[in-house]
Amino acid sequence: MSNPILPGATIGIFGGGQLGRMTAMAARAMGYRIQVLDPDPACPARFVVDSCIEAGWDDTREAANLARGCDVVTLEIEQISPASMAAAAALTPVRPGGAMLAIIQDRIAQKDWLHRNGFPIGDYRAVHSLDELRAAIPALGGKCFCKSAQGGYDGRGQGKVGFNPNISFSSAADAEAELHGAWQALGEGPGVVEQAVDLEREISVLVARTPSGEVAVYPAAWNHHEHQILAWSVIPAPIPAPLEAEARRIATAIAEAFHLEGILAVELFVTTSGQLLVNELAPRPHNSYHASERACVTGQFEQLVRAVCDLPLGAVDVVQPAAIANLLGEVWLNPDGTPREPHFDAALSVPGLRLHLYEKLRPRKGRKMGHLSAVANTPDEAVARVLQAMELL
Known part of the structure; x- marks a missing residue:
């Protein structure tokens, strides 16, 4: 039976990064009040929420304080400690829950769970x-590919072995040096070593599920990475219908197995032989679904609010193809590292383009500062438009 948390209530968010900021903006548009917890006093969400608790992910007292003032708590980052999740859950519903997060935030546990x-x-x-x-x-x-068990994203906490054509594995010294480099990339701690696959493309599927059991599955997104950071993504993914159906089936089955309450992004590899392999899971809004704000009837941030508040889920039909391209800190920097102002006026001359900035104050290489989005008649045209705008910056 549905037990909706209606507008006027207060939603808490573990994390005040750009995902928390955009979730808060969607929630405020629906009439909710928002509180966030984040260790950064200048986090992007601070400027759009009712209150912001400055605390670490393992601060159980402040986690309880967040929950005490909220009708439901959700998250935008996986690094929340189990103790903080439990402290919040003792006072108010936390969606998704701590048991699911504990599996997903540890890559070893996540891989073992998927295999099992x-x-x-x-x-x-x-x-x-x-x-x-x-x-x-x-x-x-x-x-x-070598990945740290915990933490690490956008290429952090990751290393590669066997990809450098300049390293001769007939040389024991070269091979050992590369192994040591990978071990250092893992932080010299537990990690997962993944066999490289013959990759045709990468896609993701976002699933929303309410505590009452209603499920909505978004069309797949096609994702392109550069230096292990998402460069651009487009919805819908231009893939064959049977492959799309199988990707959605896998993602739905994972969400159901977890008894998901909230949203879950399932990253998948498409191999050159047409096989689908699950890469990683993210129990929160996902970079590859920023385009859903323009492509779909209901964007991912509003859908998260609906899901955790046990409201009817919104339609996920594609209204028009849309693509996004990430704006990293390099856009604000000259090659010598000195600051520059991007030519946003030139970029905005591209038809169908919008600019989304996160109010992060200090650009640095690899930091996501915002994104561009573009709509068009086809996925390929949407990608072409957003890449054209990137060139004009």
């Missing part, structure tokens, strides 16, 4: 030492 539940994933090994890493690489074919 029969979802398609690539071959992998959990490693806890340099010796285990040294044994895992040849067992997985020599060309591998």
